[in-house]
Structure formats: structure tokens, C-alpha cells
Amino acid sequence: MNMSFLQELFSNITQRDALQRKFGNKKRSYDHRDLITACEELLHSDGEAASIVLASRALDIYQSLGDEEKQAFFEVLAKQFSADPDRIDKAYRDYRNDRSNKHLAVLFDVAEPLRQELLRRLNLAQGATYELVKMRQDFLALMKGHKDFESINADFVHLFASWFNRGFLVLKRIDWTTPASILEKIIRYEAVHKIEGWDDLRRRLDNRDRRCFGFFHPAIGDEPLIFVEVALTKGIPNRIQPILADEQYDIDAPELADSAAFFGISNCQVGLRGISFGNFLIKQVVQELKQELPNLKNFVTLSPLPMFRSWLEKTYHPDSGLLTPEAQATLSLLDNPDWAANEELQNRLNEVVRPLAARYLLKEKNSENLPLNPVARFHLGNGAELHRINWLGDVSENGMKQSAGLMVNYLYVLENIERNNEKYTMNGEIVCSPSVRELGKLGRKLFQGELEK
Amino acid sequence: MNMSFLQELFSNITQRDALQRKFGNKKRSYDHRDLITACEELLHSDGEAASIVLASRALDIYQSLGDEEKQAFFEVLAKQFSADPDRIDKAYRDYRNDRSNKHLAVLFDVAEPLRQELLRRLNLAQGATYELVKMRQDFLALMKGHKDFESINADFVHLFASWFNRGFLVLKRIDWTTPASILEKIIRYEAVHKIEGWDDLRRRLDNRDRRCFGFFHPAIGDEPLIFVEVALTKGIPNRIQPILADEQYDIDAPELADSAAFFGISNCQVGLRGISFGNFLIKQVVQELKQELPNLKNFVTLSPLPMFRSWLEKTYHPDSGLLTPEAQATLSLLDNPDWAANEELQNRLNEVVRPLAARYLLKEKNSENLPLNPVARFHLGNGAELHRINWLGDVSENGMKQSAGLMVNYLYVLENIERNNEKYTMNGEIVCSPSVRELGKLGRKLFQGELEK
Amino acid sequence: MNMSFLQELFSNITQRDALQRKFGNKKRSYDHRDLITACEELLHSDGEAASIVLASRALDIYQSLGDEEKQAFFEVLAKQFSADPDRIDKAYRDYRNDRSNKHLAVLFDVAEPLRQELLRRLNLAQGATYELVKMRQDFLALMKGHKDFESINADFVHLFASWFNRGFLVLKRIDWTTPASILEKIIRYEAVHKIEGWDDLRRRLDNRDRRCFGFFHPAIGDEPLIFVEVALTKGIPNRIQPILADEQYDIDAPELADSAAFFGISNCQVGLRGISFGNFLIKQVVQELKQELPNLKNFVTLSPLPMFRSWLEKTYHPDSGLLTPEAQATLSLLDNPDWAANEELQNRLNEVVRPLAARYLLKEKNSENLPLNPVARFHLGNGAELHRINWLGDVSENGMKQSAGLMVNYLYVLENIERNNEKYTMNGEIVCSPSVRELGKLGRKLFQGELEK
Amino acid sequence: MNMSFLQELFSNITQRDALQRKFGNKKRSYDHRDLITACEELLHSDGEAASIVLASRALDIYQSLGDEEKQAFFEVLAKQFSADPDRIDKAYRDYRNDRSNKHLAVLFDVAEPLRQELLRRLNLAQGATYELVKMRQDFLALMKGHKDFESINADFVHLFASWFNRGFLVLKRIDWTTPASILEKIIRYEAVHKIEGWDDLRRRLDNRDRRCFGFFHPAIGDEPLIFVEVALTKGIPNRIQPILADEQYDIDAPELADSAAFFGISNCQVGLRGISFGNFLIKQVVQELKQELPNLKNFVTLSPLPMFRSWLEKTYHPDSGLLTPEAQATLSLLDNPDWAANEELQNRLNEVVRPLAARYLLKEKNSENLPLNPVARFHLGNGAELHRINWLGDVSENGMKQSAGLMVNYLYVLENIERNNEKYTMNGEIVCSPSVRELGKLGRKLFQGELEK
Secondary structure: OOHHHHHHHOHHHHHHHHHOOOOHHHOOOOOHHHHHHHHHHHHHOOOOOOHHHHHHHHHHHHHHOOHHHHHHHHHHHHHHOOOOHHHHHHHHHHHHHOOOHHHHHHHHHHHOOHHHHHHHHHOOOOOHHHHHHHHHHHHHHHHOOOOOHHHHHHHHHHHHHHHOOHHHOEEEEOOOOOEHHHHHHHHHHOOOOOOOOHHHHHHHOOOOOEEEEEEEOHHHOOOOOEEEEEEEEOOOOOOOHHHHOOOOOOOOOHHHOOEEEEEEEEEOOHHHOOOOOHHHHHHHHHHHHHHHOOOOOEEEEOEOOOOHHHHHHHHOOHHHOOEOHHHHHHHHHHHOOOHHHOHHHHHHHHHHHHHHHHHHHHHOEOOOOOEOOHHHHHHHHOOOEEEEEEOOOOOOHHHHHHHOOOEEEEEOOHHHHHHHHHHHHHHOOOOEOHHHHHHHHHHHHHEOOOOOO | OOHHHHHHHOHHHHHHHHHOOOOHHHOOOOOHHHHHHHHHHHHHOOOOOOHHHHHHHHHHHHHHOOHHHHHHHHHHHHHHOOOOHHHHHHHHHHHHHOOOHHHHHHHHHHHOOHHHHHHHHHOOOOOHHHHHHHHHHHHHHHHOOOOOHHHHHHHHHHHHHHHOOHHHOEEEEOOOOOEHHHHHHHHHHOOOOOOOOHHHHHHHOOOOOEEEEEEEOHHHOOOOOEEEEEEEEOOOOOOOHHHHOOOOOOOOOHHHOOEEEEEEEEEOOHHHOOOOOHHHHHHHHHHHHHHHOOOOOEEEEOEOOOOHHHHHHHHOOHHHOOEOHHHHHHHHHHHOOOHHHOHHHHHHHHHHHHHHHHHHHHHOEOOOOOEOOHHHHHHHHOOOEEEEEEOOOOOOHHHHHHHOOOEEEEEOOHHHHHHHHHHHHHHOOOOEOHHHHHHHHHHHHHEOOOOOO | OOHHHHHHHOHHHHHHHHHOOOOHHHOOOOOHHHHHHHHHHHHHOOOOOOHHHHHHHHHHHHHHOOHHHHHHHHHHHHHHOOOOHHHHHHHHHHHHHOOOHHHHHHHHHHHOOHHHHHHHHHOOOOOHHHHHHHHHHHHHHHHOOOOOHHHHHHHHHHHHHHHOOHHHOEEEEOOOOOEHHHHHHHHHHOOOOOOOOHHHHHHHOOOOOEEEEEEEOHHHOOOOOEEEEEEEEOOOOOOOHHHHOOOOOOOOOHHHOOEEEEEEEEEOOHHHOOOOOHHHHHHHHHHHHHHHOOOOOEEEEOEOOOOHHHHHHHHOOHHHOOEOHHHHHHHHHHHOOOHHHOHHHHHHHHHHHHHHHHHHHHHOEOOOOOEOOHHHHHHHHOOOEEEEEEOOOOOOHHHHHHHOOOEEEEEOOHHHHHHHHHHHHHHOOOOEOHHHHHHHHHHHHHEOOOOOO | OOHHHHHHHOHHHHHHHHHOOOOHHHOOOOOHHHHHHHHHHHHHOOOOOOHHHHHHHHHHHHHHOOHHHHHHHHHHHHHHOOOOHHHHHHHHHHHHHOOOHHHHHHHHHHHOOHHHHHHHHHOOOOOHHHHHHHHHHHHHHHHOOOOOHHHHHHHHHHHHHHHOOHHHOEEEEOOOOOEHHHHHHHHHHOOOOOOOOHHHHHHHOOOOOEEEEEEEOHHHOOOOOEEEEEEEEOOOOOOOHHHHOOOOOOOOOHHHOOEEEEEEEEEOOHHHOOOOOHHHHHHHHHHHHHHHOOOOOEEEEOEOOOOHHHHHHHHOOHHHOOEOHHHHHHHHHHHOOOHHHOHHHHHHHHHHHHHHHHHHHHHOEOOOOOEOOHHHHHHHHOOOEEEEEEOOOOOOHHHHHHHOOOEEEEEOOHHHHHHHHHHHHHHOOOOEOHHHHHHHHHHHHHEOOOOOO
């Protein structure tokens, strides 16, 4: 297939933005009733002749509204742009009489909320896809406390899951030659380890020992959906600070690395919450890296352990009486803000905290019998293995507060991903390295009395 | 927005095809049960870890099947990949008790045939979108006589309408610098006036007095969805033969044209039947042309009148007694295969056939009170005006047989499109030029007795 | 012509850089004799089989040398890579006997210094063109005091003038979607009004009221050769500070501008000194802007008046006795560092300094009878008109020190460029606006005694 | 480096062509004197302001001239656009007095024919580079018999060698996704084995077992300079007909090939005659193929043996008495037009013709002691090895007539290229396979009396 032809295709998408209905919302002030009227006109149009113009107009009006009017609009959406009960009743009756595909199709059709057709039609306008994503972002912020809004949310999710199907996403390397307009979004959207500005970004994108990839969608142009940052290292890294620091390089050519460490995955579009890309991203990036750098042997994350410390404090509260007095006393050293700087304290804590972290990851489950820790849930659910728990892996303020300074390596072994995933989803089994397992066992000694597990 | 960045995005899409699961279907022979098993595995996967591989495998198996096995597969699809009646019953009960959005959402959810989720998951594989379009093409061929297949068709249409939403399509000019791999498809897909080979194609794409545009979809790469051919002329053309002939040029620079004549619109993907693009295409092409060539004043079609002659013969059969004896006698001259070459016959026929054609276009309606002629229905529905009926507009064998040699100009006046469309959809009113109206009136004299209309 | 095909062509150029002989110069340390040997091998190769490798090796060695060794290399170049006196003598004798083209061609051929062939062969290596530009940059720094180096310089200039012929340059718009790797060079190379960082750059590239264009050369990739910054304004601007400030916008859409003000032209490659692009750049940018923004009426510069103040002080030194005592007294107010802030001083100075500036621009010539001021020489030589001298146009420290705060508008009227240029080159005539002429006349009153001009 | 940025650069080049001075030459008819005047104006312009317009005008006039007027123009060029004898005399005197670089530089400068500056200035116009190449094409056709034109030719060569330096060329794969506008040039320019039309071309570009690469120059857009056709095969092919035939494929995926056979190299631009690219092309293509298809082991040509048969007939004319009577009798069988179809004749001829061909290639030299056969000279000069002489390698009419049906494989072994080239250039040594050497020895027996060689 000819790449360049395809590439040209996309001039349009870009030109559309150039046209942007810039003066659209200046003419007069609108309220939510104007928007409802515009939406009704759009739905009553034959879907063809005038639809693009009407869709464009409705989006213009929407953009001009303040939060209150937007909320009012969503309220009307929830109430009036639903489905026709009479038609549903009739379709169901027919279906009950004859449970044929034909009657099912009708039932499905009439049960579809009008909102979905509305969203599809709004999408006819130039640049509309991104505006609908932003509309959902507004919506999520306004949704709290509105039980009825759940259904609107379901409509968004249903359509976005279809539109942002993995088959339509495009993986793109991001580096220092990427347009500044995209790079500034990388700075803004980085959610895990803050990027401090352009110089910091430049270090993060240095070709010698870094890689960054993102998913993009043809119709929303230069807006990344999600991106991942990778450090190329010799050996599996156990600390984040050297990676974030603008300091000496471990290696000065990517070919010298044997490990690729994923140290940050950031979702960029609040409006796409619930549409998951991260798992596809990691696996595809592993393949890209394998192809570019055949020397790479380990594909691993360097991940935080969010909520670990608060869980620790709650679970092993002195009143709980779970730990041995010694272990309990050691644990309380965490309250000393300078423990990490004091070698003795540090060593003592190491012997308690890491084993407890191993147990936390291996044993603590949520109501669905999946790991309590969301990051663990994500990577283990993707088929990764729990590889190592790193002491003093993240000594930033945030790292100390959230993860008691720990960082975790999850290992992606392509050949094992499917099997791991199967074990995990079937039996809730967590594949982990012997050292982590050992660490978990070590934890037993910290407890008072017998431990069944 | 940065065009080149966007353009790079699409290297992926193309590379994916390069990987094409080429050897996939050689290993052993499969039957439809293997495919069903593969589909079930895909549906039971968690949708993430292994889904891409499973989707890919299912599509490989599908491709390796012969028609009979494909049909058997669709039969199982129709029966078993439907929805769960018990869940529907329960959801409906809940909805009847409380007609809330929440219950509606559940009902909609459980009424969705499992097939739709299956298609969405199949789409995870590389290059799957196009393969699903081809799957529907197979399906449409196998569908005849299978009542139950209607529902599968509805599932395809529901998803494709969402995936091929106008907002995701890209308009692309096609010319002699377009990759040969796409141009050969233009030759193959041209449905209105056959392209006789590369030399003929070259004439059709000559920048001096021709334009060609197509819609493409990012995920199906270099496969055009639909394209339109345009001749740039001085004055509105009334005959197709000079345009198709490889002869002298009316103008030798596009700036000299005052008219753009759309003389062929070809849908390329049978698998997308029912997903309409043509109207969007024409309007966007009008805008592109306006911008490139500000001298253009008329945007017009040069369209056939398919089925006119068979309608003529059936309606004004000598037995019908509708026409005056004279008119009837003249009409019978059409049976003379050489009438077009005989000036006298030709002139006599002109006085009968053109008026009848005007009446045919203006008065003959289908059951929905829309014009009987499908081409007229398409353009008038788009907001075009019936501008002129051209005598001896297409003297090819096909043109004579289908359209009695007539060609019709439909005029697109951008400012009037919405108003025309409104008149048409609201009141069934056909906007036409005075000359066509006059022609229609002239027709009255051909009838026996009084004519109320 | 198909743009995308062309675009693909250039993947090579880029890939070459990727290969960059990265480890080449690490192996051992070289001196200039190694380089001379490498150059000789390159010249003795048949120019085909091994040449690329040899060229690459020579450039590697060159890059690894320190300044002293580079200088030693250039010294050998000057001495030994010249031409063969005997062959020149013979060729000249033949030419004197028969002044035919044939003998001239031989003479030209043998008089070409070997260095030129060496440079052409070095250019065979990947990415060599840019490395040769950087070699000349080194060379220019080392050239001072070396009379013999003039000739090497002439060789560089001869070849570069051919390689960087206008016909090979490409104009490219630079904006916020340009790759960061290029933008950081814009920040670095801006020579007229310093860019303070990425935020400042972003303001300078804001599509609403700014444009920036540069010339690039296919073989030296993403290195700009020269670029120009343009402000889109209502009316011809008279002050630079509002343009440089990150403040309110005059206009919020480019269509609202009637003027395009060129406020900075920066040459980027020291190694291309003496190869002039600026004049071509301005004219092509004027055409680009005209096409994009038909509302633009004025194409004008906002230029400094470098060296004006030092000229003023030298020419009208109190001892010179040229000015009237009053004028002389006023002029001395310039020594007051705060004069610009003092309205009275400012007004008094205005009446003396601006008229003297007008005379400076109109009357003061260099030895070739061209304006003394280099900026004036550049723009007037390009066919621009001297339009306005702006009081307090640049109140920055540098602006006050160099230009006494003045800024000058030179006006480019496309229709007049050729005529102006002819007047200027033929008769040394400077086309200027009536107001500047008036200002010049006004200046007469400042002088003691009669003034003939 | 950012590929896409670079790619965008070239929109300009393309747009320039779009502007093409289309109506330029219609206004009135010109003769060579108008052109001379235009050229003089261009040379007298200051090279900046008006030069682009003047260059453009001169090229327009040139294009409008007929052959006679072009010839008259070149005659004036030869006479009047030479160099100034007085300045040369003075520069030489200075140089003789002091053979410094400075005086050499002046001599070189004044000895440069004015034509070279004229060509550089003509190149300022849009699209001029290609027009100058075509101008030289005209010129070469008109040159015969004009001794004085040699010098003009030298000027073209001098400039083109600099402009088309390998460092500025871009290698590009050509396949079925290449724009039709380029592919039609491939059909037209193929010089070795005629391409019979689009279907034939398609076979030649089939990705499964074919590759095609060309060199392009950024400033002459989509015009290939030279291209090479490659067949991917199992084993080194010995016959061209199966490769040219549209028949069964040896392999159905490129990965299955172990050999890449270069079976056609075609120069496209007559106007670039004497500027050699072929050697660079072959070596770069070998590298590209190695990278894409690591399984490839042999890089080899399948080359004709042009002029062999005429050499054979002349050298071994019956009157020469060189061959044994038996050999001579066998050789005369070549006159039988159907010998190839007759197994007996064929076998007998094989025993005479192949050994003589081996001797022809190994022993027959031109005046510079290089192989008489131009194809051998080219490949052996590039460092290839004489690998095999194939009986009935090309049984086309042309192949029989020129090469007595023989085809030759020259083998490119990257590691040996430099060494082979050195042997060849230093000692005239031809590296060949044992089998060819054996064949050469076998030849001895065909001769009457003793043979020293």
C-alpha cells in the first residue's frame, strides 16, 4: 500500500480545523433551549442535505453555553431524547410472540435512545468528533449527583467504544521532531511524573535512551489519546529518580540497552474515560521496540504503588493488633519524615515494609477477587508478571506519601502474556517471580499468632 | 494543525496491511464450525489481552472458507449469536415498571444482538475493517431467500453507519499522479460510463478539463468508497459522447470553464450498500471546485434516465390507448434501431419523447410519493433542480436502450439546496427550470382526451 | 505533480542522518596528516567505487580534530591542493595561440583548484552537505590573519553559490506545528530581537497575527538557512515593543490585517556567509502572504537603523561645528540616559534627530555610492522604498544605543520593485515617501551656513 | 530528523510546476536574437531583484523556439558568452609573477565562461533545473558537427556534475503504488527490455518477486534520473525470457529468494549524459535489499553482451584464418536463423561460442586497456566479478542479433567490491569465477596453431 497517498488523505481533516467555526458563537447569546431546538432540527432533517450545517450550528451553540446552561441541556437530553415507550411496548409484544431475529432487530432499534442518533448526526460537522469528546468531558464534570445522567453516559460510552475501536487507532512515536503543538500537550497531560517544561521534555524524549509512543485517532487529529514513556536501560531499573533526573546517561546509544522500562502511561482525554487503550498500547509498543532494537530482552514497568501507604496505615493500625510489637514499632518509623535519609531507619523499615507490600499485592483483593491495587490490576490483567518490589524506588514527596517510596516492576513476557492472562482471569492467579513470592512468605513472621495464608 | 504530523500517523495503517496474515489460511482446511468456535473464543476473551490475535485468527478462517461454509456460518450467526430472551424479558419488565432511562439503557443493552459485539471485536485485527466490508459483500450475495439473514444485515448496517459516519471520511482528489494501485480500482469500479483502459483513464483525469474526487476511510486505506467524475466545460453540456471521446478539448485550461458537469458517480464497495455517501460527496466537491476555480458558475450533472424506455413502453403500450394515434405512431418509431441516424425520424421522436420524459420526471411517483426515477430521486433529494432534458444526450447502445438516448442535467445551486430540499421533502415539490416545465405542459397535447394534471 | 510522491523521496535524506557515523571518530585520535591522507585517497579513487566510504571517512576524521589541527589542515589545503602551474602554463599558451572555446575550456579546467574537486567528492558522503557548511563555519573563524586562506574561501563560495542556488531552495512556513527540533533552532538563530524561550516563541508564531517563513535546502534537512518574522497589523506599525510584548492582540484573525510587517530577518548558517538569500525570501513571502490574505495592502519592514547613533556622534561631534548651536545642544541631550522618559527632552530631540536620520539615509553613501547604512542598502537594493522614520520605534537598550530609538519602515510595492531597483542600481536614486523627503529638507535648518544639497 | 517536516518542504517544488508559465510562449513568436537579449538582461541584472522574472522569461522564449533558432542561439552562446581575453591575459601575467592562490583564484574566475553564470542564473526560475536538462538534450542533438559546441557541452557538464552530485540524489523504490505519472515514464524510459504496457509493467513491479529503484533529484521532481529493475529468484538466473514473461512465479514471497538479479538499468535523461549515477545506484540498491531481505545471498546482474556478435563476425571472419576449420565451420552455423531451435546446432555452437565469449570478455581490451565490451567495463569497473556466461540467455530477436543469445552474470560481493575495483583499476585485472576462466582456457583449442595467451 502506498503510504504517501494515505498520508495525503488527511489534509482534509486538518483543513477542517482551519475553517473552525470561529465567529460562530459571537453573534448572539444562546441558552439551552436554542440548543435543544437546534438538535431537534438536526434530528428532523433528512440526515443528508442540511445535516452538516445543522450539526455545525448545534455544536457552536453548545460551545457558547456556560456550565449551567450545559447542565440544563443535559437534563433535557436525559428526559426528552430517550425512546418511545409505545413503540417499545409494541416491539416487545411482537418479540414475545415470535422471538425471531426480525422482531429482536426492531426491539433493539426502538430501544436505542434518540441521543445516540443525535450524537451520530452531530458528528457530521467538521471537527465534531473531538468536540463530542470534550462535550463528554463537560458532562462528566456535571454528572455528579444526577442519577438520570447515567443513561446519557451509557450512550456516550456505547458510541465512543465503537468509534475509538482499536482498529481505528494509530500508534505514533513521539520525539523531539514531533510538532510543538503536540509536545505541549505531552507536557500538559503527563499524569504520573510531572514534566517541568521544555528542557525536561527534551530529556524525556532523548533518542539515545528514551522512547515515547501515543495512540491517535484520525478524526481528532493532533490530540493524543494516551501515551507511554519508556526508558532504555542496562538491567531492569529499580528507581525512578535517576530516570527523571537530567543527568548522566546510562547508555549513549539505544542499541546498548537490554531493558525497556515503561515508567509512565498517561490518558489524555477525560472525555474518553472508560474507553480503554492502555493494554493495547503497551503490547504494541513492546512489538515496535522489539523490531527497532533486537537487543532488548526485558520489557518491564517501573510503576508506583498508589494507595499502599494509606492502606498500610489503616490495615496495620496499632489498634489492629495484627503485627508483632516489633514489626508494629518499626512500621511507625514511617511517620518520621526523614526516615529515608537515615540509613538505620531505612534498613529497619525495609524489612517490614517490603514484605507487607508483597502481601498487599499478592493477597489483598477487591470485591471481584482482583487485586486491590489499581496499577497491579491493570498490568496483571494485561498478562504481565509481578517481578520486583523496589525499596526507595521513588523518594519524591508524592512517592513517599502514596507508595512509601516503593516502586514495582511488572514484567511483560510476550510469550507468556496469554497464559498469564488466562490464569489471572480464570483463577485469579497472580504470576510472580520467586523473589516476590519469597518476600511474601517472609512477611508471615511479622504477624502475631498463626497465619493461615 | 500540522498536516505532516497527521500524515505520518497513517504509516501504521499501511504497515499493518504489509503484515497481512498471508500464510494464515494455508495450514489446514477449516469449516464453519471452526469459525464459530473461533468467534466464541473471541467473545469470551476479556476483550483485551488475546483479542487481537483471536480476531485475526477468526478472520483468517473466514477467508479460507468457500461459499457453502460461509453460508453455514451466517446461518449459525443468525440463530445463535442473537440476544438472551430471559434477560430481555427481565429488562422489559423492569422498564415497564419504571420507564426510566436507566431501565431503558439496560433494555437497549440486552437487546443488542451478540453479533454486533462480535463484529466490533473482529475489527480489532489488523486491516479488519476492510475485511468486514468484504464479509458483508459475501453476505449480501448469499442473503437472497434467507429471511433470517435480514437481521444480520441490520447488524452490519448499524455498525457500518457508525464507523463510516461522514465525520470519519476523507475527500481526496484523484488524478494522474495518484498511485496506480488506486487508479486501477477507478477503472474497475467505474459503473456509469465504462473506462476502456489506462489511456482512456488518462483522458478522464486530464487536469486541463477534468476533475475526479473520492471519499476514503482512514482504516481501509487505499480503497475508494465512492468517486465522482467531473468535466469542466464552457456552457452546460448536453451530450456525454464528446466528454467520453478522446478528442479535441473544449478548453485548454481549467480557468476557462464556467461549468462543472458531474457525469459519473460510482459506488465502489458493495459491502457498504445502504450507507450513503453520494450526497455529501457532491456537495463537498462543489465547494472544492468553487475554491479552486472561482470562475465556475454552474454545477450540474449530466445524468442518464435509467428505466425510462422500459417505463415508456409499458405505460404507453399501444393497447393503453392513452396517447393520440399520431403520438402513438411516432413513439413506435423507437423500435427502428437506426432512428437516431435518421434526421426525420429523430425530429419526430423528439417532439414526443422529450415531453413524455418531462412528465415522467415531474409526475411519476413511487409509493412514497417520490419520483419514480432513481437518479432523479437522488439528485432532487439532495436539493438539486431539474434543469434540462437533452435530446440525443447519450447515443451509446446502453444509452439508447435504457434512456431512449436522453440525458438530464440536474443543477446544484448551493444557495438553493436547502430550500429545494425542504420543498421536496415537505411537499414533494420538484424544483425545475421553466423550459422543463414548458416541456411538461407540451406533453399534454399528446394525450387522448382531457388531462387533469 | 504528485506532492506525496515527492515527499517520500526525502525519507532517504533523513534516514541517512539516522545512520550518522556515530562511532566513527572514537576509535583513535587523528591529526591533520591523517586527514590529508584521507583526502588524497579520496581524490585518487576513481570517484565511484570506494568514494562514498572514503568521503565519509575523511569527514569523520575532520570532525574529530581540534581547532589547531583543523587550522593545520586548512594550511595544507591552501598550499598543496591548488592547481598545477605547468598545466596552466601550457593551457594558457595554447589559449594565447588560439583563443578558441576549446582552449578556454582547458584553461578553466586546469585553473580550477583541486580543493573544489575535493569538496565535491566529500559531498558524496551521507549528510555531507551540512558538514561542509559547518566546515566553512570553522574555517571562517580560523581564517583571520591568513591571507592565503582567502583562496580556500573563494572555493567554498564558488561551490556553495552553485549548490545553494535559489532554484534548489524551498520556502517553508514555520509555526507552532513545526517540529520542536526546528523551533529550537529558530530560538537560537534569531539575531534581531531575541526570543526569550518557548513561551515567547509561541507568541511570535501565533497564527492570529504572526507569520514566519524560512528557506530550507533538501540536502541539509531540518536546518533553516534563513527565516523572516512577520507581524500582521492594522496600519503600518511604528514601534517594535508592542509586537515583541506578549500582550493584547491588535487583531484576532489574520483576515483583519491590512499590513504585513517584516520585523526580523535572521541568517542561520554562518557557514553560508556571502551566499545571499534574503532578497529572494522577502519577495516570495510577500507573494505567499498575498495569496493567503488578499486583504493585505502594505508589505513593509520595521527595521533598525544600526550604527546610526555612532555615526551621529562622530559626524556631529561638537568640534565639527556643522550644526547650529541650538541643534548641537539638543543633540547632546541624547547623552541623558533617561531622555526617552522625559516628554520635553523627547520632543526636542525628535525635532533634531529624525531630520538628521532622514539625511543620513538619503545622503550618506559608501565608497560605491550606495547608502552607508547596511539595512537601508539591503532593502533599497531589493527595490523597496524608504517609507517612514519612526520616533521611539525601539526603546530597548540596544535600540537606544544603536539606533537612537528610531525604527524605519521600508515599503515593498511589488509593482514598483523592478523600477525602484533599476533607479537605484543605475542612478543610485533612493525612492522615498514625501514625508521622508520633507523630513530631509527640514534637516537643512539645523546646519550652520548654507547647504548645497 | 523529522521525516514529515522534510516532506512538506517539497510542496513548493511541486507547486511551482503547477504555476508553470503556461501562456508564456503564446504571445508572439520569438527568434534567437530575442533570447540572446533576454540572456544579456539576465546577466546584467544585479542577480537579485529582477533575476527570477528575467530567467523565467528567457526560458519561455527558449521553449518557443524551433530547432534552427535554438541552433542559432547556441552558436551565439559559443561565440559571445565566453570569457574576456584581456582579463585572462592580465590574470595569467599576475599568476606567472606570483603563483599564489590569490592569483590562481582570479585566473580561475576570469577563465570561467560567461555561459556558466548564465546557466546558474537561468536556474533561478521556477522549475528551471529540469528545463536546463532538456535544453542540454536539445543541445546534444544539435551538437553534431559543431566543434565549437564542445565547449558549451563542457559548461553543462561542469555545472550538472555539481548540481547532480550523489549527495543531492534520492533513492526511491518504485512499485505499483507509485503515481501513474511516474510509472508511465518507467514504461517510456526502459531501454534494455521493452515494457509492453501497463499490464507488463504491473508484472515487472510485482512485490512478490520484483523490485525497482530509481534516483530522483529534489529540484526536478517526479522525473526519474535512472532506474534499475531487479528480479528476486531462487538461484542465480541464467535466462531473461522467464523473467520477462508474465508467467508462473518462481517464488510467491520475497523472503523465499536467495538471489537478486539486476536485469535492466535505464538512464532516463538524455540531457544528463556523462553524469554517471549507475554505479552508486547499484550499490545502494544492494544495501537496501540486504536490509529488507536478509535471506538474499547473491547480488548479480543478468546482462546482455552487446556488440559481441558483430565483433565475432569481424574477428573470426573466415578470411582471418584464426580458428580451426572445424570451429570456423561451427561458427558459421550462427547464420542459420533457426539454430536456437535445433538442438544439435545449438549444442555444437555452444562449444564454440561460449568459449569465444569468455575470451572476448577476458582478453579483448580497448585503447585504455579496459574491456572492449561496454557492459563489462561498467560492472567490472564497479568492482563486480565476471560470474557466468549463459547459453541461450536471451533468445529474443535483439538478443540473438546482438549477443548471439548469450547473457552474462556479473556478481556484486559487497566485501570484495573495493578490492576488485582496485585490481581492475591498478592492474587491469578482471576478477572472474573458475568456470569462466575454464571456459576461456577451453577456447584455446579452437584456434589454429599455438596461442600465447
